[in-house]
Amino acid sequence: MKSSAFCRNWLKSLPPTQGDLQKEQVFGRKRLLEKGIPSPEDEAWRLSNLNRLNEFFALPLTIKERSNHHFPEQEKSIKRLILNTNKCILEDILPEGITKLSNREIEENIGNIIKTCNIKNDLAVSINQAASSDLLALRINQNVTQSLEIIIPSVQQQMISTRVIIILEKGARLDLLEVILGNNQSAQNHLIEIKLEANAELNHELISFGQGKQASSLSTLAVEQSPQSKYSLNSLHQGWHYARFEPRIIQTQGDASTTIKSLQVTSAKEQIATHSLVRFEGPNGRLDQLQKAVATDSSHSIFNGSIDVPKKAQKTEAAQLSKNLILSKRARIDTKPELEIVADDVRCTHGATVSQLQEEELFYLLSRGINKEAANSLLLQGYYDDIISNFSKNAQRWNFIEKLIKATNK
Amino acid sequence: MNLSNSEILLSIEDLHASVEDKKILYGVNLIVREGEIHAIMGPNGSGKSTLSKIIAGHPSYKVISGSIKFKGINILELEPEKRARIGIFLGFQYPVEIPGVSNLEFLRVSTNSRRNELGKSELDTFEFEELVTESLKIVEMDPAFLERSVNEGFSGGEKKRNEILQMALLDPLVAILDETDSGLDIDALRVVASGITKLSNPNSATILITHYQRLLNEVTPDFVHIMANGKIIKTGNKELAMDIEKSGYELINKRTKKKEVAK
Numbered sequence: 001m002k003s004s005a006f007c008r009n010w011l012k013s014l015p016p017t018q019g020d021l022q023k024e025q026v027f028g029r030k031r032l033l034e035k036g037i038p039s040p041e042d043e044a045w046r047l048s049n050l051n052r053l054n055e056f057f058a059l060p061l062t063i064k065e066r067s068n069h070h071f072p073e074q075e076k077s078i079k080r081l082i083l084n085t086n087k088c089i090l091e092d093i094l095p096e097g098i099t100k101l102s103n104r105e106i107e108e109n110i111g112n113i114i115k116t117c118n119i120k121n122d123l124a125v126s127i128n129q130a131a132s133s134d135l136l137a138l139r140i141n142q143n144v145t146q147s148l149e150i151i152i153p154s155v156q157q158q159m160i161s162t163r164v165i166i167i168l169e170k171g172a173r174l175d176l177l178e179v180i181l182g183n184n185q186s187a188q189n190h191l192i193e194i195k196l197e198a199n200a201e202l203n204h205e206l207i208s209f210g211q212g213k214q215a216s217s218l219s220t221l222a223v224e225q226s227p228q229s230k231y232s233l234n235s236l237h238q239g240w241h242y243a244r245f246e247p248r249i250i251q252t253q254g255d256a257s258t259t260i261k262s263l264q265v266t267s268a269k270e271q272i273a274t275h276s277l278v279r280f281e282g283p284n285g286r287l288d289q290l291q292k293a294v295a296t297d298s299s300h301s302i303f304n305g306s307i308d309v310p311k312k313a314q315k316t317e318a319a320q321l322s323k324n325l326i327l328s329k330r331a332r333i334d335t336k337p338e339l340e341i342v343a344d345d346v347r348c349t350h351g352a353t354v355s356q357l358q359e360e361e362l363f364y365l366l367s368r369g370i371n372k373e374a375a376n377s378l379l380l381q382g383y384y385d386d387i388i389s390n391f392s393k394n395a396q397r398w399n400f401i402e403k404l405i406k407a408t409n410k
Numbered sequence: 411m412n413l414s415n416s417e418i419l420l421s422i423e424d425l426h427a428s429v430e431d432k433k434i435l436y437g438v439n440l441i442v443r444e445g446e447i448h449a450i451m452g453p454n455g456s457g458k459s460t461l462s463k464i465i466a467g468h469p470s471y472k473v474i475s476g477s478i479k480f481k482g483i484n485i486l487e488l489e490p491e492k493r494a495r496i497g498i499f500l501g502f503q504y505p506v507e508i509p510g511v512s513n514l515e516f517l518r519v520s521t522n523s524r525r526n527e528l529g530k531s532e533l534d535t536f537e538f539e540e541l542v543t544e545s546l547k548i549v550e551m552d553p554a555f556l557e558r559s560v561n562e563g564f565s566g567g568e569k570k571r572n573e574i575l576q577m578a579l580l581d582p583l584v585a586i587l588d589e590t591d592s593g594l595d596i597d598a599l600r601v602v603a604s605g606i607t608k609l610s611n612p613n614s615a616t617i618l619i620t621h622y623q624r625l626l627n628e629v630t631p632d633f634v635h636i637m638a639n640g641k642i643i644k645t646g647n648k649e650l651a652m653d654i655e656k657s658g659y660e661l662i663n664k665r666t667k668k669k670e671v672a673k
Contacts, residue, residue, distance in 0.1 A: 369494035369523030382510030
């Protein structure tokens with residue numbers, strides 16, 4: 001069966017278009033039918049395992065979920081929202097400073113961020129539009145004091161499609177932890193759109209753990225930053241048989257600050273890819289991006305990091321570093337910085353390294369009586385440190401350090 | 411101190427070894443007993459560091475023939491971590507920087523590995539902090555260094571103090587200190603030397619690998635060995651070290667060769 005046939009069958013299996021997102025569903029489905037799915041000749045998907053994308057389409061969409069999940073205990077200062085049927089979150093009482101967008105506001109805002117980020121033709125976005133039937137849309141104002149936690153569990157042998165819009169008003173400041181989880185033969189289809197108005201600040205933590213066997217995930221993060229806003233993303237991706245994460249961040253008039261610290265860890269036959277794009281649409285923008293990857297067994301890790309600095313983005317300061325650790329001869333890491341700089345008065349740096357665990361470091365630890373397993377574990381922990389030390393205490397409750405080390409210390 | 415009746419801790423017999431297919435050691439013999447301090451001197455490339463790495467079990471160095479015994483046990487079969495646990499310590503010439511690994515945690519895990527071997531209980535974080543605070547005094551080290559990553563951004567002197575701190579915590583039976591004095595100013599040298607002296611005891615032994623007399627002014631060795639071309643060519647007492655300082659290795663090497671010819 002051809003790839004496009006998997007996609008067509010999947011589209012046929014979807015429930016009829018309906019509800020608040022009907023227009024989006026119609027648009028996404030039409031787009032997918034017209035364009036089909038990418039081929040290996042398509043540059044953005046060249047390294048992607050397209051057979052696994054077919055498997056992604058083979059899973060039926062979750063309509064209802066009855067679930068008993070065990071999540072870490074939640075702190076009082078944090079509002080936890082669990083996205084499964086979507087209906088339940090709409091009944092949640094939200095803390096001060098956080099309100100749901102009204103239908104009218106949704107109507108006004110939907111698609112705007114996607115349009116600004118220039119991703120309305122992206123495959124992952126179309127897939128989400130085609131399937132999502134509900135939306136978590138929140139507005140955050142200056143009075144917010146509680147942090148927000150959004151957990152998206154998944155269901156065995158099913159696909160879950162979720163969409164979130166968060167608008168941070170002028171001067172609002174929010175800590176957001178998103179947790180995306182996989183399950184045996186499950187698929188996550190997630191789209192989050194974020195708008196930061198002037199002087200707004202978002203500290204976004206993302207933990208994306210596949211967990212089960214053959215879990216897959218397609219997720220897009222679209223961020224629109226107004227001047228003087230600060231957006232910081234700390235993300236972890238591990239344990240997905242097939243995952244593709246596409247952060248798209250636009251500084252609409254420059255003069256904003258973006259920080260990305262990301263770690264992806266692959267083992268077994270997993271393939272995890274991050275395709276990031278940061279674009280400056282005005283002067284004086286800042287970007288600090290650190291992308292780390294560790295690959296072991298026969299896994300494959302992919303990073304493609306685009307930075308666009310057009311002529312109007314003078315005085316941009318952007319730094320991107322991709323650091324990779326390869327732990328097995330059969331593992332593969334592809335990393336590609338893609339800087340397009342037209343402005344002439346900018347400071348942009350980039351770099352990429354691929355290395356192995358250092359024999360001298362290991363011997364130093366062994367020569368102090370530390371056994372090989374513990375020594376490797378210390379070294380890996382050290383390697384992960386400059387990403388994971390940025391995570392809040394609340395995020396650390398998810399015990400990811402152990403998971404990351406267990407996945408790679410063999 | 412020359413206690414020829416005391417127990418032999420380390421005995422090296424006719425050791426030949428290579429690194430990356432290049433032969434470096436050509437028949438080293440050495441006996442180290444409890445309570446002794448040995449100094450090994452010699453020009454660059456004579457095989458001093460190679461000898462220390464081989465005793466500690468570095469995987470890049472290959473033993474071609476000969477033996478190394480620790481308290482009568484052949485250690486060439488033992489993994490480096492096991493050698494450390496039974497009481498062999500190597501103070502590195504260039505201590506390795508390990509970003510992201512907390513020095514305190516590293517010291518605690520190492521100390522517990524050795525304690526386990528000695529049948530002592532493992533120390534938890536609080537108990538260990540007490541112990542390490544005491545040990546810090548020996549090397550006059552700022553506790554702030556415990557909070558940093560292992561050796562990362564430490565000056566040369568701080569790295570060497572950190573090595574002696576590890577020696578204090580691991581309480582080895584044989585400590586081999588590879589050029590612990592190199593790169594130290596005179597004050598740091600005194601601190602490090604005084605640390606070594608404080609840690610010497612009748613049940614353990616120390617091997618100092620050095621280029622210079624100045625460390626030996628602070629720590630008096632019982633034996634001074636001169637290494638050249640992969641073997642120990644001459645053994646004497648501290649006066650031999652003073653002789654080298656005056657005449658250089660070249661002259662001693664020549665004299666030794668002459669004697670060999672005369673024989």
